[in-house]
Amino acid sequence: MSSLPEGWDMVVGLEVHTELKTATKLFCGCANNFGDEPNTNICPVCLGLPGSLPVLNEGAVEFAIRIGLALHCVVQPSSFHRKNYFYPDQPKDYQISQYDVPINGPGYLDLPDGSRVGIERAHLEEDTGKTTHVGGTGRIHGSDESLVDYNRSGVPLVEIVSGPDIRSAEQARGYAAELRSILIASGASDGRMEEGSMRVDANVSVRRGTEAPFGTRCEIKNLNSLRSVQRAVEYEALRQIAILDDGGTISQETRHWDEDAGKTQTMRSKEEAYDYRYFPEPDLVPVVPSEAFIRQIEAELPPMPAQRRRELIAHFGDAATDAQLDQANAAVELNLDPFIVGAIEKGITPALALARTANELAGLGDDAMSLPKDDYIALLKMEDAGELSATQSKKVLADLVAAGGGDPKAVAESKGFEQLDAGALDATLDEIIAANPDEWARYREGDDKLTGFFTGKVMAATQGQADGKAVNAALRQRRS
Amino acid sequence: MSDNTRPLNEDDVRHVAKLARLQLKDEEIIRFTEQLRSVLDHAADVASLDLEGIAPTAHPLELSNVLRADEVTASSDRDEVLRAAPSVADHRFRVPRIVGEAP
Amino acid sequence: MNAGEVSAVALANESLQQIDSQEGEIHAFVEIQREQVLRKAQAIDDGVAQGKNMGVLAGVPLALKDNLCQHGEVTSCASNILSGWRPPYDATVVSRIETAGVLIVGKTNMDEFAMGSSTENSAFGPTKNPHDTTKVPGGSSGGSAAAVAASMTPLSLGSDTGGSIRQPAAFCGVVGVKPTYGLVSRYGLVAFASSLDQVGPFAGSVADAAALLEVIAGHDPKDSTSLNAPAPALSSHLDDGVKGMRVGLCNELLEGCAPDMVAAIKRAAEVLSNAGAEIIEISIPELKLGLSAYYLIAPAEASSNLARYDGVRYGVRVDAEDVTAMNTATRTAGFGDEVKRRIMLGTYALSAGYYDAYYGQAQRVRTLIINAFTKAYSSVDLLLGATTPTTAFAIGDKVGDPMSMYQSDICTIPTNLAGHPALSVPFGVGDDKMPIGAQLLGPALSEQQLFQAASVLEHGANS
Numbered sequence A: 001m002s003s004l005p006e007g008w009d010m011v012v013g014l015e016v017h018t019e020l021k022t023a024t025k026l027f028c029g030c031a032n033n034f035g036d037e038p039n040t041n042i043c044p045v046c047l048g049l050p051g052s053l054p055v056l057n058e059g060a061v062e063f064a065i066r067i068g069l070a071l072h073c074v075v076q077p078s079s080f081h082r083k084n085y086f087y088p089d090q091p092k093d094y095q096i097s098q099y100d101v102p103i104n105g106p107g108y109l110d111l112p113d114g115s116r117v118g119i120e121r122a123h124l125e126e127d128t129g130k131t132t133h134v135g136g137t138g139r140i141h142g143s144d145e146s147l148v149d150y151n152r153s154g155v156p157l158v159e160i161v162s163g164p165d166i167r168s169a170e171q172a173r174g175y176a177a178e179l180r181s182i183l184i185a186s187g188a189s190d191g192r193m194e195e196g197s198m199r200v201d202a203n204v205s206v207r208r209g210t211e212a213p214f215g216t217r218c219e220i221k222n223l224n225s226l227r228s229v230q231r232a233v234e235y236e237a238l239r240q241i242a243i244l245d246d247g248g249t250i251s252q253e254t255r256h257w258d259e260d261a262g263k264t265q266t267m268r269s270k271e272e273a274y275d276y277r278y279f280p281e282p283d284l285v286p287v288v289p290s291e292a293f294i295r296q297i298e299a300e301l302p303p304m305p306a307q308r309r310r311e312l313i314a315h316f317g318d319a320a321t322d323a324q325l326d327q328a329n330a331a332v333e334l335n336l337d338p339f340i341v342g343a344i345e346k347g348i349t350p351a352l353a354l355a356r357t358a359n360e361l362a363g364l365g366d367d368a369m370s371l372p373k374d375d376y377i378a379l380l381k382m383e384d385a386g387e388l389s390a391t392q393s394k395k396v397l398a399d400l401v402a403a404g405g406g407d408p409k410a411v412a413e414s415k416g417f418e419q420l421d422a423g424a425l426d427a428t429l430d431e432i433i434a435a436n437p438d439e440w441a442r443y444r445e446g447d448d449k450l451t452g453f454f455t456g457k458v459m460a461a462t463q464g465q466a467d468g469k470a471v472n473a474a475l476r477q478r479r480s
Numbered sequence B: 001m002s003d004n005t006r007p008l009n010e011d012d013v014r015h016v017a018k019l020a021r022l023q024l025k026d027e028e029i030i031r032f033t034e035q036l037r038s039v040l041d042h043a044a045d046v047a048s049l050d051l052e053g054i055a056p057t058a059h060p061l062e063l064s065n066v067l068r069a070d071e072v073t074a075s076s077d078r079d080e081v082l083r084a085a086p087s088v089a090d091h092r093f094r095v096p097r098i099v100g101e102a103p
Numbered sequence C: 001m002n003a004g005e006v007s008a009v010a011l012a013n014e015s016l017q018q019i020d021s022q023e024g025e026i027h028a029f030v031e032i033q034r035e036q037v038l039r040k041a042q043a044i045d046d047g048v049a050q051g052k053n054m055g056v057l058a059g060v061p062l063a064l065k066d067n068l069c070q071h072g073e074v075t076s077c078a079s080n081i082l083s084g085w086r087p088p089y090d091a092t093v094v095s096r097i098e099t100a101g102v103l104i105v106g107k108t109n110m111d112e113f114a115m116g117s118s119t120e121n122s123a124f125g126p127t128k129n130p131h132d133t134t135k136v137p138g139g140s141s142g143g144s145a146a147a148v149a150a151s152m153t154p155l156s157l158g159s160d161t162g163g164s165i166r167q168p169a170a171f172c173g174v175v176g177v178k179p180t181y182g183l184v185s186r187y188g189l190v191a192f193a194s195s196l197d198q199v200g201p202f203a204g205s206v207a208d209a210a211a212l213l214e215v216i217a218g219h220d221p222k223d224s225t226s227l228n229a230p231a232p233a234l235s236s237h238l239d240d241g242v243k244g245m246r247v248g249l250c251n252e253l254l255e256g257c258a259p260d261m262v263a264a265i266k267r268a269a270e271v272l273s274n275a276g277a278e279i280i281e282i283s284i285p286e287l288k289l290g291l292s293a294y295y296l297i298a299p300a301e302a303s304s305n306l307a308r309y310d311g312v313r314y315g316v317r318v319d320a321e322d323v324t325a326m327n328t329a330t331r332t333a334g335f336g337d338e339v340k341r342r343i344m345l346g347t348y349a350l351s352a353g354y355y356d357a358y359y360g361q362a363q364r365v366r367t368l369i370i371n372a373f374t375k376a377y378s379s380v381d382l383l384l385g386a387t388t389p390t391t392a393f394a395i396g397d398k399v400g401d402p403m404s405m406y407q408s409d410i411c412t413i414p415t416n417l418a419g420h421p422a423l424s425v426p427f428g429v430g431d432d433k434m435p436i437g438a439q440l441l442g443p444a445l446s447e448q449q450l451f452q453a454a455s456v457l458e459h460g461a462n463s
């Protein structure tokens, strides 16, 4: 499964930072809201004003434990440290984080492909503010000055550190995808990578053979899509192999992934490594969750993706094709399976519910999850009943997701999507048959492969207004 | 531990000054080295003790589980906060060019 | 104090007049809130006239150490880097005293960021000892001690990290109390060393100190290290005496002290003994390790607490072409030498390769000291010793020699490491006619007994 040159093995560990969906920040009562006016959710605590003191958010502790339990971690007594470094987005010039005793100790995550990745820890810490670079290209490099908004400062994060167990770029993507899915399922995080609420760093090294000691690793920072995770890991492993093949050595460094260029680039070498001077945070006291509290959270934990995958596939029985199994996995990975199950329960043809969800809804980004399920089911009902063609249905869906929901009938009408009446379809078919006599002759002689040819022509001529099933029926009728 | 309590030298002072974002003149480096060394010499009584088996105390209180409910409280007045800032633009804190990404 | 009997405006004016006549020579204040205090006093008088309860300390003037945040009023920690900073919020103790009707007359001078033992490290010039203006008032809360000693205000608040209330109280001849760690909220106290800092009162009498501590003590949900304990009842027990109390005369809090100091403390022991206490001579050798442990732990925490003064969000900025250079220029210009020394010392103690030998080791010594105190308190109720090795020293005497300055905290530091309460009560004068402070120490939350014993010493001081 690895695309590495023969004889090479890669070793990858991922560090994932996920923001928690609490109402307030980790150490103060300011709202934890993405996208608000700059510096409106700030107070002495999250601005690090002299004299301010942190008080831990109970909700964040509960979410962190949920994540730990979902990842089969040891939930344990924990405490906070200060990680000292200067940076303008860090208002105290130290980050309050968990160090030697994280709230969640070792656990594991099973991937749909059957592989298991160890979890070393999943700890609580605070997020930084957000910096906007002014001048130059708008990136940090070459900018004239920067502006800092502390709305995000102090938002609770859980950092999930995997073991060095990942052996391919695909598996790295699979791990990130399954983890994202688990985070969303747990209710602790919305997993929106585009908004930065889930961010992935990858530690990549390579070695000759699977038994050799691990090589020098490089850390790639801030991968903000699943696709970037896979591409960056693949690129980085190949880059390291090329250097070693040339007789060079890898220097330990932090690298930046440039999505447009498809390359990783040096951000910081080990010589510039920080001395964080960790020490116990004197302004906070230890968190010692009681066994009863942990068990209560466990009991309330919603079903996790692996279980939901099994339940979804059960709707298809033994008849599920490999393609459908893949679609089912993809749907669960994106937490879209409730749409499918909901539709099937409302009597929609399972294959249609699966295909629309895994192929179209899944392609509409993070917003897809926010679409009201009932609107979606109403749309599938129309399509299932032949009131909308597949093409029309997909267009309506895109509009519904963009608008965050709505009445599919109204959207279809506003787009002028009425089914072509039988007369208009007949007229169109006449024209197409007349224009393609050879193909029509072959079709009449029984060449079924030409069904698609004629259907495609009708769809093009009617701009997708025709219903595929009606076209098929009309073609068959004319042949007989 | 012997190596870790070797006398502090001027390079050490230069290093910690850099970590702490302080700029010292040569004369200050000499003076601070001498002064800090005398404090660390005094601390040798502590550094040289055999305290194997003694747990460290980070904090005088034995409290745990001090938590607050996840409920929104009023934020500060933005204008008042920004008025105290040395430089502001666009309702944000303005800083000169940042060299290097966050660690 | 005369709460309710004399008008608040009269008390405010009396305080302001005394400040006008003394401040030029003493320099206890960095900021005087003349108009605000008169406005507040008038409001209190109006309220009293309407029969309202304006608080248990209504109309009593108080001087606030400049490291306690007061909404909209300058809070600079006597540092150039915070010069002119006006916090957008009140410290919890400030809210509490205002609710109690206290009149805050101004912010008092201090060693920059509370780092020092003489108030000579203020960016705004030193405070003088009211008993002899060639002498230091002690520090870091020197301004707060001097304000009370010079009768500018009957009350003041300070903070004590290694003796910063008790040592200046002793030097200035007033009562100074360091409460049990966690008894008084630290919310809004600008941090020096978070695991050691504690806010406490200064007053001219034990009774006044008790009244102020009762107002500021008690649980605060904004401070995670605040004890969930009710404020202790002190005033109602001041006359309970020390009959049957076992008081340990602590060898380590006397040896190394000047002969006149030792003689005074032995007389204090006699006073307690005459009042019915049992005096037991006791030795706690571990206390000698306190100074070294303190000068690793406090700077380590300070190096982190003071990182935020970077020129980005508040305070003074020195411009430079990039952010690192700006941070560096700002901090280099904004901090005084003592602050820089401690930041560097603490940075070193925490840095890779040195943590275990210095910070880690100091934390273990902290455990030793706590255990030693616990053992001592199994055989005595309180400890008695000197607050300072000598009476107030001359201005300029120790500024060039940090280590000798640090030694002046040797008797006060161990209490902070343990988180225990202690107070200093005036007890006679030394050969130089300068005030002497007797120090009483007790286990966590023993404030009531400490005040009882202090009251006995206060009455016996001139006998």
Ligand SMILES: [Mg+2]
Pocket (backbone or CB within 6 Å): A017, A097, A125, A159
């Ligand atoms: Mg982290």
Ligand SMILES: [Zn+2]
Pocket (backbone or CB within 6 Å): A025, A028, A029, A030, A041, A042, A043, A044, A045, A046, A047, A154
């Ligand atoms: Zn806040």
